[in-house]
Amino acid sequence: MADKTPRTDRGRRTLRKLLDAAAAEFGERGFHDASISAITRRAGTALGSFYTYFDSKDAIFRALVADMSGRVRDHVAPAIEGAPDAITREGRALAAFLAFARDHQEIYRIIDEAEFVDPASFRAHYETTARRIAERLASGAAAGELRADVGEVEAWALMGMNVFLGLRYGVWDTSAPVDAIAAAANRLIGEGLARRD
Amino acid sequence: MADKTPRTDRGRRTLRKLLDAAAAEFGERGFHDASISAITRRAGTALGSFYTYFDSKDAIFRALVADMSGRVRDHVAPAIEGAPDAITREGRALAAFLAFARDHQEIYRIIDEAEFVDPASFRAHYETTARRIAERLASGAAAGELRADVGEVEAWALMGMNVFLGLRYGVWDTSAPVDAIAAAANRLIGEGLARRD
Amino acid sequence: MADKTPRTDRGRRTLRKLLDAAAAEFGERGFHDASISAITRRAGTALGSFYTYFDSKDAIFRALVADMSGRVRDHVAPAIEGAPDAITREGRALAAFLAFARDHQEIYRIIDEAEFVDPASFRAHYETTARRIAERLASGAAAGELRADVGEVEAWALMGMNVFLGLRYGVWDTSAPVDAIAAAANRLIGEGLARRD
């Protein structure tokens, strides 16, 4: 319908304030317990102003999921540039993700809740992430560093590892050093768990 | 608080009907869109009967998470009995879990939503599951089949793999054969992704 | 409809337990916050048994108002027998009522709430009480102890005094000695408040 893109600077500022307030509110309370009026209260704007920038509660949540998804990517990407090999690259990806989760604990509540609020965003986030991992693995295989048969299954497996290690050591308990976690995961990815004589 | 345990057979039957109806309703609609009246409609009881057995919508959800958690365990346990070695055992656990997820797709919506509805249940479910995996790994290490340093990190990593493979291949797309997935995961767990000679 | 009078001794005991439990429950919680199930729980009977003895929640409340009304009367009546004169008689009536209120604080919550639950009982209670007072005053006038023109207005005025002094000094604050209150009231009734030379 209406074009919600702000035309003025003041508008852009208001939009930004709303997004930040929403991230905090959804992160603290979850989607259903969060209220538009609490978001505008945090943002310091009038309730009605919300609808100048978003069509609905769902719409701002969707925008937030995309935003968060992009921020993880933007945080991980530089961390894995120039990794010496494919295995090390995945270890660095995990370490970067863990660090991000520690700084933005709301990411879990927001992305996980998308499963219920906006399943399409949820699925898109994980399918995109998995594709990115699969591409890295493929290029590792092409470089002869990984087995030639690595594919989608391995990508999803790695993603699952990352997500759960992020929850366990990035959100629930942040006392363990990130590097120790990453090193253990790295060895699992690289050589597996079986004992080698 | 109040003792909601049925004293008669009729009561026990009603309680069971309510739990089954709730599993279906929460699975299809999610916690917030599910309504007590829809649950009792499915169960074929009066609205008020719900409160004879549960104190609140939250209470039945909590009961359901515990129930689901127990059912996964009960389904996986026999499948891994008598596995020839620790690596195979984990492959079979994954295969059994995938099969369970295909038959009970509501498990994801219910357990995942616990993160928001009842965080304590959510955390309890995953911590219990991780502990179980860690114990299996430890016994594999004791048997000399696994590296001696496997521990909590590896358990959470395996759990994450299982959960995401279950989502991808057990719920979202069930066309791939379970065994192929399990085999790939098995190789990852056993020997890692690095190319060997 | 059904005859609710108990035929057996066991029945009579149950009925008594229900009435006592109801007095306590209505007194503590008020009519609307009291629940039948709480009454039966106090009485130690099953919920369903309530309806063996009373047709409804209103019915037991009505029974209780009548009971209370009768108990006040039965407590006051002997106290005023043989009073030397009409003024003293009213003073003793007040003192007896105050003492009763101190021992049965629930009387206010029960009789006052009848104004809302069962206006007919409420009105009946006060009209009966006023008539009783009016008769005492009339006999005092006939005996030449009181002015000849005392009538209904004076009876209602005395009743109002008693009720409010009972609330103030019988329920809300029981530290003042009953006799002092009664003496002050007595003097007001007897000779008024105006200063006499």
Next chain:
Amino acid sequence: MADKTPRTDRGRRTLRKLLDAAAAEFGERGFHDASISAITRRAGTALGSFYTYFDSKDAIFRALVADMSGRVRDHVAPAIEGAPDAITREGRALAAFLAFARDHQEIYRIIDEAEFVDPASFRAHYETTARRIAERLASGAAAGELRADVGEVEAWALMGMNVFLGLRYGVWDTSAPVDAIAAAANRLIGEGLARRD
């Protein structure tokens, strides 16, 4: 807690409509049988608008008790200004109160029901009123018109008289002329009931 004070004129008008509607509804039906939706229907506002101005059904009731209490005071105060002496002053207070009760019969249902809905308001109303009467009596004593020992007991006694005469002759039966009632009460207050040769 939350600031429910209207910021606009439109808001102030809505608030007033709600209060008036609530007075009528509570007066006719009593607190428990009154419903918020009936109040908003009377007020001609949407159901939700109620919660723009009041936090709960209890809150508007509490507001109403304070309002009523203030209106009685504001109606009686001018009527007793310039009374020639303390006894006459009390007679006029009663007459003014009787007249007010005839015009605002809902006052009894509202204030009496506060005993159950909001005991603090109930007690506050009567303690305030009694204090006001006690002060008038004290000033009458200081002026040498009343006995020097009049105090709290007499104030509560007079208040009880007024309340019950107001109920009997202001609400239940309005056929008797106000002045006749007041005159009789006046004589009781002034000189008591004992016969004077």
Next chain:
DNA sequence: AATGAATGAGGGTTCATTCAT
């Protein structure tokens, strides 16, 4: 008579969204 499960109407409250200024 006693028991306790079953029934369902009813109402308070929330809050996303719309509207008037």
Next chain:
DNA sequence: TATGAATGAACCCTCATTCAT
């Protein structure tokens, strides 16, 4: 654009009463 009042659908929960055993 901004403001904040207005709207009303939706739903959880209570509990008096009935019923089957």
